[in-house]
Amino acid sequence: MPKRKISLLGATGSIGQQTLDLIRKSPNTYSLEACAAAGNNLDAFIQIVEEFQPKLVSTASASKADDLYKSLSLSVKNKIQIIHGEASLKEVAAFPLSDTVILGLVGALGLESALTALNCGKRTIFANKEPLVMAGNLIREALNNNKEAVLIPADSEHVAVHQCLQGQNFDKVNNLYLTASGGPFWNEKNLDFNSIKPAQALNHPTWKMGHKITIDSATLMNKGLEVIEAYSLFEIPYDKIQVLIHPQSLVHSMVEFIDGHVLAQLGPNDMRLVLQYALDYPSRQNNLTDKFLNWKEINKLEFFEPDLEKFKCLKLAYWAGKHAQTYTACLVAADEIAVELFLQEKIKFSQIPDLIEEVLNMHSAQEPKTLEIIQKTDQWAREQAMNLYKTKYI
Numbered sequence: 001m002p003k004r005k006i007s008l009l010g011a012t013g014s015i016g017q018q019t020l021d022l023i024r025k026s027p028n029t030y031s032l033e034a035c036a037a038a039g040n041n042l043d044a045f046i047q048i049v050e051e052f053q054p055k056l057v058s059t060a061s062a063s064k065a066d067d068l069y070k071s072l073s074l075s076v077k078n079k080i081q082i083i084h085g086e087a088s089l090k091e092v093a094a095f096p097l098s099d100t101v102i103l104g105l106v107g108a109l110g111l112e113s114a115l116t117a118l119n120c121g122k123r124t125i126f127a128n129k130e131p132l133v134m135a136g137n138l139i140r141e142a143l144n145n146n147k148e149a150v151l152i153p154a155d156s157e158h159v160a161v162h163q164c165l166q167g168q169n170f171d172k173v174n175n176l177y178l179t180a181s182g183g184p185f186w187n188e189k190n191l192d193f194n195s196i197k198p199a200q201a202l203n204h205p206t207w208k209m210g211h212k213i214t215i216d217s218a219t220l221m222n223k224g225l226e227v228i229e230a231y232s233l234f235e236i237p238y239d240k241i242q243v244l245i246h247p248q249s250l251v252h253s254m255v256e257f258i259d260g261h262v263l264a265q266l267g268p269n270d271m272r273l274v275l276q277y278a279l280d281y282p283s284r285q286n287n288l289t290d291k292f293l294n295w296k297e298i299n300k301l302e303f304f305e306p307d308l309e310k311f312k313c314l315k316l317a318y319w320a321g322k323h324a325q326t327y328t329a330c331l332v333a334a335d336e337i338a339v340e341l342f343l344q345e346k347i348k349f350s351q352i353p354d355l356i357e358e359v360l361n362m363h364s365a366q367e368p369k370t371l372e373i374i375q376k377t378d379q380w381a382r383e384q385a386m387n388l389y390k391t392k393y394i
């Protein structure tokens with residue numbers, strides 16, 4: 001396998017840190033050439049830049065770039081270039097010395113860098129699922145127009161499906177089963193959703209992740225986004241994409257074929273295995289985490305149907321995916337605002353789907369033919385969500 005020379009977007013986040021752990025463990029197969037983070041976790045960012053000495057570093061603003069520069073040792077300062085602002089994310093994605101881009105930003109912010117990476121013919125690893133949800137058509141177009149480009153998912157469910165579909169004819173798929181841990185509340189019978197505090201929703205039972213995806217996991221919006229992501233990646237119709245709650249999080253997803261055979265992918269629930277698969281594909285090397293399933297300890301694998309009335313976000317995501325057009329971009333933007341308002345304790349947990357649904361209902365959808373149309377939808381949905389909050393929810 002050729003060495004993967006990596007541009008890492010979101011270096012200080014959960015995906016970023018787990019990628020860096022793999023690079024640390026296997027410096028002969030991976031190297032960090034460029035990276036980006038907002039600069040909110042300055043100590044972590046300094047440590048990354050000092051340790052890996054990437055040639056190009058991006059921060060969200062001039063002041064964050066200044067803070068970072070001032071804190072670096074003289075020898076490192078002389079070796080790196082620091083750039084800033086949203087446009088600098090695209091420079092990291094396009095960095096000529098990298099052949100692989102890992103998208104670990106959160107939300108819609110990652111869209112332009114995703115398209116840039118594919119248009120530059122890079123191996124593009126999508127942890128950041130929202131670009132695939134908002135603009136699946138533009139991403140497929142960029143992939144088809146750039147023969148060098150490779151798109152690999154880095155969500156555990158989609159990596160599972162990717163593995164199960166190797167060498168298979170997609171027309172012969174009867175159903176995709178995306179599994180979900182269910183988050184902290186799926187089995188709470190008497191919990192009042194109005195009373196849930198951010199700290200409770202951030203307490204995920206199996207995965208340790210950034211705040212946005214953790215709240216999305218608690219509302220099941222994350223699974224809804226993954227349903228649309230699966231459609232974008234594999235072009236399997238929505239009525240063949242099913243969600244199952246699987247609290248053990250060991251079966252990462254399954255594919256049922258028309259002849260009744262089912263392929264499932266299982267593995268330890270550690271995102272580093274997922275990222276390693278995405279980096280190494282189609283090759284495989286030794287598991288860098290040293291974690292393997294211990295079959296003697298696994299005594300049950302349970303599956304339950306999600307309650308779409310209780311977890312309305314999942315229902316809304318199916319609705320947006322099936323109605324397509326710009327509804328999916330609208331869904332992503334409204335969800336980002338709703339989650340942020342909940343984290344700031346400005347709206348209740350139960351109001352997250354209400355706010356998103358109201359924005360979707362107000363939206364006049366159109367074909368998402370261009371990046372500009374998608375970006376305008378994103379902006380519009382954010383404004384509508386904030387207006388609704390100020391007029392109805394305060």
Ligand SMILES: NC(=O)c1ccc[n+]([C@@H]2O[C@H](COP(=O)([O-])OP(=O)(O)OC[C@H]3O[C@@H](n4cnc5c(N)ncnc54)[C@H](OP(=O)(O)O)[C@@H]3O)[C@@H](O)[C@H]2O)c1
Pocket residue numbers: 009010011012013014015016036037038039040041059060103104105106107109127128129130154155156207208209210211212213271
């Ligand atoms: N975490 C997981 O296990 C997991 C699993 C599957 C999929 N995903 C997906 O992967 C993506 C990343 O998730 P995460 O959990 O790693 O998120 P996270 O921990 O919140 O990390 C987000 C990263 O993005 C950076 N960032 C935020 N705003 C930025 C800006 N304006 N400019 C530059 N960088 C910016 C942050 O920098 P600062 O630290 O400076 O704020 C941080 O490095 C999400 O789309 C998520 O759905 C995550």
